[in-house]
Amino acid sequence: MNRKTLALPAIAGLLAPLLAACGTETGGAAGGSDIVVGTTDRFAASQDSPAPFDPAYAYDTGVWNVLRQTVQTLTHIPRGGGRPVPDAASECQFTDSASESYRCLLREDLVFSDGRPVTARDVKYSIERVLAIKSDNGAAGLLSNIDTIEAKGYREVVFHLKTPDATFPYKLATPVAGIVSSDKYGATELREGFQVDGSGPYTMKPQVRDGRLVSVAFTRNPHYKGDVKIRNEGVELRSFDDAGSMAEALKAGDIDMMTRTLEPEQIKELDTDPQEGVELTEVPGLEIRYLAFNTKAPAVRDKAVRQAMAALVDRDRIARNVYGPTATPLYSLIPSTIVTHSNSFFNKYGEPSRDKAAALLRDAHVATPVKLTLHYTTDHYGAATAKEFAALRDQLNESGLFDATVEGVEWSSFRPAQKRGDYAVYGLGWFPDFPDPDNYIAPFLDADNFLNTPYVNHEARERLIPASRREADRAAAAPSFQRLQDIVADEVPVLPLWQGKQYVASRDTLTGVEWALNTSSDLQLWELGRGNA
Template identity: 40%
Template sequence: MRILVTLLVLAVAGVGGWQLLPSQDSGGGTIDVGTTDTVTSLDPAGAYDAGSWALFSNVFQSLLTYVPGGAAPVPDAARSCSFAKGGLTTYLCELRDDLTFADGAKVTAEDVKFSFDRVKKINADVGPASLFSTLKSVDARNLTVTFHLSSPDATFPFKVATGAGSIVDHTRYPADGLRAGSRVDGTGPYELTAYVKGKKAQLTPNSRYRGAVSTGSRVELRYYPDPAALEKAWKAEDIQAATRQLPPAVLAALDTSDPGRRVYEAEGSETRNLYFDTRPGSPLHDTDVRRALAWLVDREQLASSVYDGTVEPLYSLVPTGITGHTTSFFDSYPQRDTAKARKLLKSAGVTLPVKFTYGYGLGSGAAAAEAQELKRQLEASGLFRVDVKGYEWTDFQKRWATGKLDAYAVGWVADYPDPDTFAGPLVGTDSTMNTGYSSKTVDGYIAGSRQLADRSRVADDFRKLQQVIAEDVPVVPLWQRKEYVVTGADVGGGQFLADGTGVFRLWKLDWI
């Protein structure tokens, strides 16, 4: 997939007088970048979220990475990687021989094997182990790392290139548990020189880095609890760049009237879905109950009233711009229909109204307003009663990972530019989203698509998969959003923070 990046400019927003102000620190020094994303862990084995992986992209190194807008991974810590001849079950990488950790110790193939083995062994509730479901074992000999897969998996290189493939020092990370504290030992383009949870991460260019990219300016990532706080920091000139997420009203007011300001808009692949606990005992266990709920969601109203038109209604798991995108939910539930929802609930034999809990993560953009709008839509039918509650992000993750919520809305940023990232982790058996949903048919489409090295040929598998999901409804897609990065006029490279490849390229930022 090629991501279109357009340079825009920012003018004074209508109501409230919001405007992009010049930086006080122009011309050099540290570039301060603000975000509302949350870092849940500094250990790559313990985090599978956008905020943590954004940091991992800069302080750790994987065997492979992506060039801006690239659809296929390229070598980074590796000199070369390829599948063995004759199939897609053995993947070999030749490690560079000039990589060193901060203490001067050389990076070895054993470090790579250790890094993958511990992700699988630890299998953290909110970790990335599910990405390596097809990884059976890893061998290390000299500079060669050999991955043995349990079944053909053409997407395995894509997963190696993510934060899950971060290489750590085997002498400093425990093999069977997460590392505590705020120290990081990686070989990425930056060193993490200071970290205060929920506040900031100071990044200094790593002079020892060797790989596919170059090091950049000093950067400080600053973390804000919500979009309003991020907007306030921007207006106060505390930061020179802002990303993920300014308030919807601010994003909606962007225009091209002031050529001295920089806003980068990318046709990104961020989506948001409403997930359901499908296990026995859950009020949403019955398929007809979930289908009834799907008949009542008004995405257009949600997009306009909560997000000021800065998101697009989404009717499939795979978003627009990714191979395999369909409109399966529109085809099955074309418009809000209370009568059809009532008929399904009567067929299910449930007591009305159906009561269930709905959780969301605090600080996640307009999540609170979104939750209240969905509650209003569902309860207006008289068929559902929804108990809505927001949770601190880490607590929220643990609650959905341990099956303590009946329904929960979660945003999803593509791990890599391939439809597989919207399938296995979301609806495959033992998926990251932990809905309890399992379908041999869906798993079959996922496994079948992974046997195709030519990724342009997987569209049919994903179209069929999404039709099954529309029938079983373990999840209801809500919306897809463009990605925005705002920088001062004296900072360039903002477009490289949001190009759909899942890599947060802070090293591309520079003073102009």
């Protein structure tokens, strides 16, 4: 094995490219057979989630990785990161200095994969249906600042925003802003099932068994007009029950690459005991993990309980013992590799301390031990999640201040229950929609947020988040983000735990692997090819 480690440049500027484009372009196609990529992401349709792949509903990294291949957006993040560039559009820009009016011009002769023309009216329709449906999954929150949309003629569309938002071009690059046809997507109802249609790089054909998607065959869209260069004729994305079976498929040559989520033990083994013909690639990542709280639940309604947990949790021990070198402790919602990061939790609570936690509970007259259940999903972030939550439980219980239990639930049931407020304490991961500090704050604190949380901080929602979005120079928003991170550390609606690295493993005949997963964990299957780079 030749172990390839992609250099991890310091993210010094928020809008500077997160990866430096280097090397030569990789030509070539699939060599007569589709490339097969494995994932442990699982996709199921249920009564609670009948339309998992509708852009108006989908708000999950795994599902977005299917949508990005098939549904086109006006802008997209380029190969090496940085500012969004036009994709379905030929040009986009703010037309005012206040970042309140944003204009895009569609590419000429743009069509959906079935040959139907894509017009400015389709863009307006697609985004207005997201806002009209306003799914409780949280996706519409990214577009909720839109006031009105104008479709001017065949190609021109203008967005008028309620308040200034310098991050708006990034939001248009996410699948929730995907352009869909009114022929296939109703204006006020979700499209059930797994089929996706758009004008993106690929068409798709899902294979479904017992209400679960087992694979997707992506075929190059001959009508695609956009910014990306497609380096293959087709890719199959195959879903595995666990990382072990995915690794066996790679070893047997049944798949060409395995991506999220590799287990820490697999990464260590591939690094220290190389397999012939297999390469391990590290790519920059901005994933975080955290505990979140239903702040109306009796067990954690008192802020002192959440603060005591923040004072007790030993992040370093969890990262070291459960995840090894693939995770580092995190003391803020904003990762340490983003320039506005502040160690707000460490600044407030310091090293893990039972005495400090006991004092917080005693001063608030909270009876101990506090009884609570930590909920986690068993099949969404990898098998190590169970070990992590066992470690969290043990840390809390060893203090004598808590009587904690853990409960694991499959993702298809976990996410709906979490949104309903069934869990007092639960664990989630966050892969950014776009690499800006706003996307580590607003999805948790703003209205229509991803968590569907009852927690409200008026200073954050009404002053600080809007103030940060007025700054076109994102570094100038640092004071607002500093205060936001301090608010989270004080009131603890969420408790950051760690941030992670990303790895993929692949056959050494596959090219473009280092570009196939970006910092936000977006799969870019069009980068993959066969042969020599």
